[in-house]
Amino acid sequence: MTINYSEKIPNNVNLAGDKTLQRALEHWQPNFLHWWTDMGPEGSTNFEVYLRTAVSVEPDGWANFGYVKMPEYRWGIFLAPAEADRRVNFGEHKGEPAWQEVPGEHRANLRRIIVAQGDTEPASVEQQRHLGLTAPSLYDMRNLFQVNVEEGRHLWAMVYLLHRYFGRDGREEAEALLERRSGDADNPRILGAFNEKTPDWLSFYMFTYFTDRDGKYQLCALSESGFDPLSRTTRFMLTEEAHHMFVGESGVSRVIQRTCQAMKENDTNDPAKLRALGVIDLETIQRYLNFHFSVTIDLFGADQSSNAANFFSAGLKGRFEETKLSGDHVLKNDSYKILDLEGDKLVEKEVSALTSLNERLRDDYIRDSIAGIGRWNKVIEKHGVAFRLRAPHKAFNRKIGTFAGVRVSPDGHVLSEAEWTHQHRNWLPTEEDRAFVASLMGRVIESGKYAGWIAPPTVGINRQPANFEYVRFN
Ligand SMILES: [Fe+2]
Ligand SMILES: [Fe+2]
Numbered sequence: 001m002t003i004n005y006s007e008k009i010p011n012n013v014n015l016a017g018d019k020t021l022q023r024a025l026e027h028w029q030p031n032f033l034h035w036w037t038d039m040g041p042e043g044s045t046n047f048e049v050y051l052r053t054a055v056s057v058e059p060d061g062w063a064n065f066g067y068v069k070m071p072e073y074r075w076g077i078f079l080a081p082a083e084a085d086r087r088v089n090f091g092e093h094k095g096e097p098a099w100q101e102v103p104g105e106h107r108a109n110l111r112r113i114i115v116a117q118g119d120t121e122p123a124s125v126e127q128q129r130h131l132g133l134t135a136p137s138l139y140d141m142r143n144l145f146q147v148n149v150e151e152g153r154h155l156w157a158m159v160y161l162l163h164r165y166f167g168r169d170g171r172e173e174a175e176a177l178l179e180r181r182s183g184d185a186d187n188p189r190i191l192g193a194f195n196e197k198t199p200d201w202l203s204f205y206m207f208t209y210f211t212d213r214d215g216k217y218q219l220c221a222l223s224e225s226g227f228d229p230l231s232r233t234t235r236f237m238l239t240e241e242a243h244h245m246f247v248g249e250s251g252v253s254r255v256i257q258r259t260c261q262a263m264k265e266n267d268t269n270d271p272a273k274l275r276a277l278g279v280i281d282l283e284t285i286q287r288y289l290n291f292h293f294s295v296t297i298d299l300f301g302a303d304q305s306s307n308a309a310n311f312f313s314a315g316l317k318g319r320f321e322e323t324k325l326s327g328d329h330v331l332k333n334d335s336y337k338i339l340d341l342e343g344d345k346l347v348e349k350e351v352s353a354l355t356s357l358n359e360r361l362r363d364d365y366i367r368d369s370i371a372g373i374g375r376w377n378k379v380i381e382k383h384g385v386a387f388r389l390r391a392p393h394k395a396f397n398r399k400i401g402t403f404a405g406v407r408v409s410p411d412g413h414v415l416s417e418a419e420w421t422h423q424h425r426n427w428l429p430t431e432e433d434r435a436f437v438a439s440l441m442g443r444v445i446e447s448g449k450y451a452g453w454i455a456p457p458t459v460g461i462n463r464q465p466a467n468f469e470y471v472r473f474n
Contacts, residue, residue, distance in 0.1 A: 010055040010076035013160065024163035028174055032155075035178045036071060040125055041132045041148055044070055048472040049145045050461065054078060054153070057236055065462045067472065073149045077160045079232035088226030090322050090329035091315040098228040102165050106314050110227055111166055113316060115173050116190055117218060117234075118158030119180060121151045123194035124207070126182035131204055134441035136451035140201070141443075142461065142470035143247045147208060150240045157233045165229065192399060193295045200437045201454075202255060202280060206292035209248030210369060214299045216241050217320060217365045224318025249372050250457060253379055255280055257455040260383035269385070275436055278452045282380070282387045284437065287429045289389060290410055293369065294397035300362035303338050303401040309354035319357065320364040336360055339395060340402060344414040346395060366394060397428065445473070 009015060009029075015022065037045070048069055054062040057078050086098040102110055125148050135141035155177060162170035180187050183195045193214075198207050219241060223234040262279040263269055271281035301308065311317040312331065319325060327334065334353035339346050353360075370391050377388050393412035395403040407420035410427050440453045448467030450456050460468055 008074060010053075010074055010078075012057060012079060013077050013164070015077065018164075021160075021164055024171055024174070028159060028163070028171070028178075031175065031178050032075075032152075032159075033071060035122065036125075036152065039122070039129060039181070040152070041070065041145055042129050044132055044145065046474040047145075048474065050142055050464075050468070050470045051146055051149060052462070054236075054240070057081060062236075062239055063462075070145060070149060073152070075149070075153045075156045077156055078236045079229060080235035082228070082232065086228055086231075088315040089224060090318050090331075091226070091313045092330070093226055093315040094329055096226075096315075098226050098231070100228055102227065106227075106316060107166070109311060109314060110230070110316055111162070111170065111173065113222070113311065114158050114161050114230065115177070117222065118155055118162070118173075118177050119190045120194050120215065121155040121158065122177060123180075123182045123189040123191075124148075124198075124211070125151050126189075127194065127196070127198040127207070128204060131198065131201065132443075134201065134443055135445075136201055136441075136454050137444050137449060137456070138447055138470040139450075139457060139461065139468075140251070140454075141445075143251075144204065145471075147212075147244050147247060150244070153240070154237050157237055161229060161233060191299055193299050196295060199434065200441050201251070202285070202288050202437050203292070205248045205251030205255065206288050207248065208244050209252055209372060210292040210296040211299070212241060212244040212248060213369060214296050214365060216245065217300075217361055217368075220320050221317050221322075221361060224322040226315030249375070251454075252285070253376055254455040254457065255453065256282070256285065256376055256379050256389075257383075258453055259285070260380055260385050261455070263385055264383055269387070278440060280437060280440070280453055282385075282389070284429070284433045286389055287427060287433060288437075289373070290392045290396065291428050293391055295399075297362050297366065297394060298398060298400040300365065301358040301400065303359040303362075304351065304355050305358050306355060308357040309352070312354060312357050320361055338402075341406060341414070346408070346412060346414065362394070366391065392427070445471075 046069060048067040050065060051068045051073065052063045052065050053068065053074050054076050055064050057080060088094055088096045088098055128144060128148060131144055132141055135144060159174045159177065162174045180189050182189045183197065188195045193211055198204050216238065219234040219238050223231050223238065225231045259274065259279045259282060262274055262277050266277060268274065271283050274281045322329065331353040335350045336353040336356040336359065337348045337350055338356050338359045340349045373389050373391055380387055392410035393408060395406065395408040395412060396410050398404055407415040407417060409415055442451065444451050447469045460466065461470065
């Protein structure tokens, strides 16, 4: 199999002149396509989808729109432009020139970081593979597929690093990224949230709002890396991540808008009546929010972590916006406040800033997430509805860290097992909630039409008109 490199694989990494990389990709690329056929969007092979494709990193190059059959999508390899004289900006190597090759002593940790990030990309495609069958509109179907092909490209970005910088074990890891499967009992994806199901579109919007935002924070931390190729590839990935979070935020917002309209038109806030009208009651939206928020914040890892400290001190993974922060960027003498459990009370305690870097990134993430919940509440407020959505307490429903297994209510009270059993159905989606939401799902394929439980978007993709045919079926 030969590949015309610049045509088929748009890139700015001199793929045409790099024989080693070509050989690695010639082996991997057909396996990637097999994986896409098996695990990518179900039944979509012949659809022509109005997608954007990145063909260069210039401002006019990363958003080229046109109809594409997804298996023919041109997954490219892009690094953000190099910064002249870039340095390692934190940790024990602070001030040294940024590394252009992998430093031997940090090789194992860097590979581990890249594999963990890379594994999430195909995982989300697997989680979302059935959703095209129940898309509430062509506009939404197109957005789903855009997210899917770009997660595929993010996988390529990480595989590029493995192939280019890690030799044989890098190639083996790149194969393994195509072998693990989301939710598989024997060979699951690495991180918990990426083995959960994304069974319906409310889950999809919550996932792209909350879990793709975890992606943003991880990518931001990696974009600070002293390993320059990792920094540059993650910086370019962030341009795509922004659209994924937009799909989530605007999706949830449109669901809320439709529900609030129905509440006003029918003068009711009774969840059962609203369900009978075919819209999703705000209480159910809150339970979905609680679930996705709590599962996602587990992705940041344990609140006290020697790995996190090591990754930072080694210059591999920084804090959010590291270079904009004040201080010495070494953190040896700094502390950070984390939450702890004392009896049945949640208390703050001051610990080493280095070992609590996961918690710090989680806190940055939480602040950002809450801002969007505030924007959802504006929609509710505008309709004159009294309900407000809230982020649950960060100790709620945790499976990782100090609060794993501790029962905490969404408002932050430590509970007995009996109290939890009595109330958790009010706080997390129940089987009935999921069955109800599932009952609303059904594919709408007429241009400009939307399922009854969601409002249309305010503007089209790439400013296309309201009745634009975002997907053509063949
Ligand atoms: Fe991604
Ligand atoms: Fe994403």
